[in-house]
Amino acid sequence: GGDKEAGSTGGGDDKIVLGFSQVGAESGWRTANTESIKASAKAAGIELKFSDAQGKQENQISDIRGFITQKVDVIAFSPVVTSGWDAVLKEAKDANIPVILTDRAVDSQDTSLYKSFIGSDFKVEGEKAGEWLAKEYEGKTGDVNIVELQGTTGSAPAIDRQTGFAEKIKANPNLKVVKTQTGDFKRADGKTVMETFLQSTPKIDVLYAHNDDMGLGAIEAIEAAGKVPGKDIKIITVDAVRDGMTALAAGKINFIVECSPLLGDQLMEVVKKVNKGETVEKRILTKEGTFTPEQAKTELPNRKY
């Protein structure tokens, strides 16, 4: 754990102090993820110092530096983008404060800079989306024009969801991504980018959005253009937050790949172990599935977020 010398902020009677730097509050997924982390820290009796970086890497880096100065016991964060972390992670390592990655990954070559990475396999999520679409159009002829709303540029989910999807649709040359642009995981941006897609691309058959929020924004644009989402334009999204599942149950979205934000409990387990100097699994995968409209109808009442 961190520096146990006098002056460390081990809150009160040896309570573990966790510094957490969150990406921001850009989507329903993120809100649910923040709630999970706060609730799990409370349940685990861990003192949480929480910071919201408003989507800016420089804020996350200064947040992490602040945690180092405060001599927290453990640092965890969801890196907004994959690159540019080695320096600050080295500072945490030199200060003998273990770091845990949650949700998104970093591209640091030196994996000794963090103890564990807890989160989804975004490439598999992209593959699940691509596999569903390939099946939908198996044996059919004629071009299928796909437009893609990418997540935050440079983020692990945006990079890997694009790669996984592209790999799985390659088998069918009719499936073509004719437009791809970032909507930054935000509903408002998804709407404005979809408006430009609709203006520039006369025939759009499919929308692949890297999260529900951008898909929901796009649905507003599609309906404003007098088209029927889920019918005129098939829609695939990722996350399966409540608003996405509601649109899926209504047939406005055709397929959702789940990405669970409920990482809090797994994180606190790992925090307790690394604080005791125990070794932990380097890579902890979250469990998640996929949903069709039929499945959404029965699943909706069970959703926690």
Ligand code: GZL
């Ligand atoms: C995925 C997470 C992504 C979600 C988006 O683990 O990083 O960021 O898919 C969120 O909704 O904004």
